[in-house]
Amino acid sequence: xxxxxxxxxxxxxxxxxxxxxxxxxxxxxxxxxxxxxxxxxxxxxxxxxxxxxxxxxxxxxxxxxxxxxxxxxxxxxxxxxxxxxxxxxxxxxxxxxxxxxxxxxxxxxxxxxxxxxxxxxxxxxxxxxxxxxxxxxxxxxxxxxxxxxxxxxxxxxxxxxxxxxxxxxxxxxxxxxxxxxxxxxxxxxxxxxxxxxxxxxxxxxxxxxxxxxxxxxxxxxxxxxxxxxxxxxxxxxxxxxxxxxxxxxxxxxxxxxxxxxxxxxxxxxxxxxxxxxxxxxxxxxxxxxxxxxxxxxxxxxx
Amino acid sequence: xxxxxxxxxxxxxxxxxxxxxxxxxxxxxxxxxxxxxxxxxxxxxxxxxxxxxxxxxxxxxxxxxxxxxxxxxxxxxxxxxxxxxxxxxxxxxxxxxxxxxxxxxxxxxxxxxxxxxxxxxxxxxxxxxxxxxxxxxxxxxxxxxxxxxxxxxxxxxxxxxxxxxxxxxxxxxxxxxxxxxxxxxxxxxxxxxxxxxxxxxxxxxxxxxxxxxxxxxxxxxxxxxxxxxxxxxxxxxxxxxxxxxxxxxxxxxxxxxxxxxxxxxxxxxxxxxxxxxxxxxxxxxxxxxxxxxxxxxxxxxxxxxxxxxxxxxxxxxxxxxxxxxxxxxxxxxxxxxxxxxxxxxxxxxxxxxxxxxxxxxxxxxxxxxxxxxxxxxxxxxxxxxxx
Numbered sequence: 192x193x194x195x196x197x198x199x200x201x202x203x204x205x206x207x208x209x210x211x212x213x214x215x216x217x218x219x220x221x222x223x224x225x226x227x228x229x230x231x232x233x234x235x236x237x238x239x240x241x242x243x244x245x246x247x248x249x250x251x252x253x254x255x256x257x258x259x260x261x262x263x264x265x266x267x268x269x270x271x272x273x274x275x276x277x278x279x280x281x282x283x284x285x286x287x288x289x290x291x292x293x294x295x296x297x298x299x300x301x302x303x304x305x306x307x308x309x310x311x312x313x314x315x316x317x318x319x320x321x322x323x324x325x326x327x328x329x330x331x332x333x334x335x336x337x338x339x340x341x342x343x344x345x346x347x348x349x350x351x352x353x354x355x356x357x358x359x360x361x362x363x364x365x366x367x368x369x370x371x372x373x374x375x376x377x378x379x380x381x382x383x384x385x386x387x388x389x390x391x392x393x394x395x396x397x398x399x400x401x402x403x404x405x406x407x408x409x410x411x412x413x414x415x416x417x418x419x420x421x422x423x424x425x426x427x428x429x430x431x432x433x434x435x436x437x438x439x440x441x442x443x444x445x446x447x448x449x450x451x452x453x454x455x456x457x458x459x460x461x462x463x464x465x466x467x468x469x470x471x472x473x474x475x476x477x478x479x480x481x482x483x484x485x486x487x488x489x490x491x492x493x
Numbered sequence: 494x495x496x497x498x499x500x501x502x503x504x505x506x507x508x509x510x511x512x513x514x515x516x517x518x519x520x521x522x523x524x525x526x527x528x529x530x531x532x533x534x535x536x537x538x539x540x541x542x543x544x545x546x547x548x549x550x551x552x553x554x555x556x557x558x559x560x561x562x563x564x565x566x567x568x569x570x571x572x573x574x575x576x577x578x579x580x581x582x583x584x585x586x587x588x589x590x591x592x593x594x595x596x597x598x599x600x601x602x603x604x605x606x607x608x609x610x611x612x613x614x615x616x617x618x619x620x621x622x623x624x625x626x627x628x629x630x631x632x633x634x635x636x637x638x639x640x641x642x643x644x645x646x647x648x649x650x651x652x653x654x655x656x657x658x659x660x661x662x663x664x665x666x667x668x669x670x671x672x673x674x675x676x677x678x679x680x681x682x683x684x685x686x687x688x689x690x691x692x693x694x695x696x697x698x699x700x701x702x703x704x705x706x707x708x709x710x711x712x713x714x715x716x717x718x719x720x721x722x723x724x725x726x727x728x729x730x731x732x733x734x735x736x737x738x739x740x741x742x743x744x745x746x747x748x749x750x751x752x753x754x755x756x757x758x759x760x761x762x763x764x765x766x767x768x769x770x771x772x773x774x775x776x777x778x779x780x781x782x783x784x785x786x787x788x789x790x791x792x793x794x795x796x797x798x799x800x801x802x803x804x805x806x807x808x809x810x811x812x813x814x815x816x817x818x819x820x821x822x823x824x825x826x827x828x829x830x831x832x833x834x835x836x837x838x839x840x841x842x843x844x845x846x847x848x849x850x851x852x853x854x855x856x857x858x859x860x861x862x863x864x865x866x867x868x869x870x871x872x873x874x875x876x877x878x879x880x
Contacts, residue, residue: 236697238567251705261695263566264704265559266585272556276519276563276571277695279547283518283569289697307559310552 200392202385206231210239214257215249219417221381221407221424222246222323226294228384229321229403232391233290235260238281240274242304243267244296245330246323268303270295271311274318282317290319290395297324297338300404301362308402312371315399322364322402325409333412337362340432341479342472343464345412350467360479365404369438374399376438377446380406382424386435386446397439406433414463423462430458431480434487443491455480497675497741504667507635507674508574508600508660509534511642513544514682515598518569521549521560525579526612527664528602532574554579558586558597565595566703568694570646573597576664577604577618584622590657591626592719593704594693596649597657598642599627603765603816604664605852613853614664615816616765620793620825626719628658628726629793631764633750635672638662640743643682647733650689653725663766663816665853677741685740727795748797750789753779754804757786759868760842762801762830763814764790767856771814774861785865790826798833805834810843810868814861814880816850823877824848843868849880856880 210230216223222245230237239262241247247264250257265273270293278291295304300322311318327345328334335348339357344350348357368376375397379387387405394401408423410416415423427433428447432455435447455477459465468476502510508531512520520539522532538544547564551557554575561571575583580601590597605611606618619629628648632638641660649658662668677685695701707715731747738744750768752775754760761771768789778785788804790797805811813827822828827846834841847864850856860880 235700238695240563248706251702253705253707253711256702256705258702259700261697261700262702263563263695264706265563266555266589268555269559269562269586272521272551272559273563273566275549275551275556276521276560276565277567278563279519279521279549279560280564280567280569280571283547283564284567286567286697306552307556310556313552314549 200232200388205388206234208235210235210237210260211250211257212259213255215252216245217411217417219410219420220245221409221420222296222325223249224381225321225323225405225407228388229292229294229391230260232388233292233319233395236288237261237290237292238263238277240265240270240277240291240293242270242295242299244299245325246294248330267299268307270299270304271307271318271320274320275311275314275316278316278318291317292319292321294321294323296329297322297326298328298336301337301364309371312368312373312400312402315374317399319394319401319403322404323407324404325407325412327412329409329412338364342468342476344467345464355467355469355472356464365436365438368402369443372441373402373438375401378404378406378434378436380424380428380433380435382406382421382426382428383435383447390437412464415461426453426458429453430455431484432458445487445491497677500674500676501671502635502674503530503669503671504632504635504638504662505530505669506534507639508642508662509538510676511639512572513538514677514679515643515646515686516570517546517572519547519549519561519564519571520573521551521557521571522573523551523554523557523575523579525554525576527604527668528574528576528579528600530668531600554582555586558583558590558599561597562586562590562593562595565597566593566695568689568691570689571597572599574600574602576602577606580618580622581606584625587622587625587627589704594655594719594722595657596655598645598649598660599657600642600660600662602664602668603661611852612664614666615851615853616661617817617851619659619661620817623793623825626656626723627794628656628723629661630658630791631661631793632667633766633768633789634667635670636674638667639674639676640737640745643677643686644733644737646686648726648729650691651729654722654729655691655693656722656726661765666766675743681740685736723795730792745791747800748792748795749800749804750791751804752787754786754788756784756807758784758807758809759865760786760788760805760808760811761814761861761864762788762790762811762826764793764826765816767814767816767850770856770858771861774858774865778865783865793826793829796829796833798836801830801833802837805842806839808842810845812845812847812864812868814847814849814864818848818851827877844876846877847880848877
């Protein structure tokens with residue numbers, strides 16, 4: 192994490208206060224954990240902007256509100272634009288020491304919200320944008336998004352005689368955001384909470400736009416036991432299909448550099464969304480993984 | 494009465510001048526013809542610090558209004574401006590701003606809607622979004638545009654109203670036409686328009702969840718409150734105009750402007766700049782002894798149904814002239830006027846709907862004279878017709 196000034200955040204000194212609590216999220220929800228941890232880091236002077244999606248669906252059902260800090264649902268495409276307005280409004284009113292924090296899903300980020308996110312990064316808005324990536328449109332019943340990985344079965348990328356799940360690759364959001372020259376970007380996983388917490392803490396100190404893309408498994412949509420969310424989130428990193436990295440000052444760095452990978456097959460076939468995959472599909476996914484990692488090593492460490 | 498300066502301004506420049514006087518905290522905008530000179534002037538004012546505001550060059554109209562909603566949600570006064578396709582692209586956020594009770598003020602340059610592409614004025618953009626919950630006003634000239642912008646903040650932010658407001662200017666005819674305009678003093682506007690205060694905001698000392706979900710058990714109750722709020726604007730508009738008149742000496746006539754309707758047999762009802770073409774025709778026909786009149790609708794929402802009924806009570810025939818059509822039926826203004834009249838127990842005048850000016854097609858003095866002749870002729874033909 193370079194030479195930055197920071198108090199070392201740990202699970203031990205994490206706030207006991209809850210800012211996202213009593214919501215109607217499913218058992219084993221990775222996304223709600225990502226919000227809960229993030230708001231513990233950002234604290235009570237946060238304005239949370241949450242677009243249409245899982246977390247708004249479970250957190251704002253009148254009269255039962257789950258946020259104890261300020262929070263607002265944005266339009267589906269409008270996370271980053273509303274965040275920009277919140278930050279500008281607070282600034283203009285002379286409000287100091289606050290965080291404007293967005294929590295958008297994968298579809299709300301990589302599909303319908305990408306335009307507004309791009310604009311906000313371009314303006315270097317002082318906002319923190321967190322993409323909680325559960326790899327499909329979950330609260331509408333598991334439809335494919337641009338962050339659904341190749342081969343995954345969803346309600347709109349079915350498995351049949353002609354197709355075997357999603358035919359597109361997961362959109363490289365982290366790299367797309369970095370290509371804007373963003374002030375800070377990171378990937379994370381709820382399976383590596385300390386790494387995620389440190390990135391949240393760093394983002395809270397950035398004078399500009401921060402983007403954290405956190406991998407948040409969904410037991411309902413992915414088809415695994417609700418008790419396994421952390422293990423699945425960890426295994427995704429350990430098998431090399433997800434990676435923990437940062438981008439700041441124009442440079443990419445890995446915050447976790449595995450010397451060897453655990454089995455991709457075990458990771459994939461442990462989830463019902465991938466269980467139809469055939470040997471050639473699995474080999475194709477491994478080939479793409481290896482290509483990604485060779486690019487990381489060549490481009491980020493040159 | 495406060496001292497005022499005079500300036501030679503286009504409608505768009507008058508709007509920008511009005512916005513500066515209203516001291517918004519946040520301006521977010523995306524360019525579209527013929528709105529552009531409003532946001533260009535505002536950008537210059539922010540640059541030279543004659544307007545102290547955050548100016549966001551956003552990436553779309555959807556984002557412009559979304560950002561204004563976000564700023565309003567922390568208690569900031571906001572402004573945006575758009576036109577035509579941009580207004581349509583905002584449609585989701587239009588409903589969002591009104592449903593969330595965020596009193597954003599927006600100027601819309603009325604312009605034709607594609608297809609076919611056309612940058613000139615008609616009112617199909619705003620009238621097709623009449624149901625989005627915004628207060629909608631239609632200006633006749635640059636002076637009224639400026640005054641409406643200042644009044645809009647007082648109306649929209651009124652605690653009984655808390656509803657966003659759209660000020661419509663006919664594209665090019667008003668937005669780009671220069672007039673001598675009286676500029677109220679900053680001291681006067683500050684006295685007229687105190688800083689925005691609302692409880693409907695995210696406050697760091699009193700955290701709140703906004704823009705939430707309300708299921709079937711609660712949803713309609715919120716919608717009823719929203720309806721009541723827009724109806725409340727009927728009185729707030731009148732009170733606001735009265736205060737404005739006392740301070741600045743320019744008096745407006747409420748939700749409609751009615752000319753010679755007391756004894757008129759033949760009346761044209763219209764809105765926007767075309768009223769300026771109708772007025773001299775009415776005066777000339779009056780000088781020839783014809784009992785003709787004009788109703789200029791200034792507000793389409795809330796709709797001035799009582800005022801319309803009163804103004805048209807003695808008419809034999811009424812023509813609703815509008816730059817709009819709801820394809821397959823009639824003009825939206827006509828639908829609203831007709832509905833207002835149907836609520837009265839008096840004898841209905843003969844009602845005709847004149848559709849014209851679409852995509853900037855000129856409406857001339859000769860056209861207006863023909864429309865009055867049509868109203869006087871006994872015959873009939875179709876109720877709805879293009880001119």
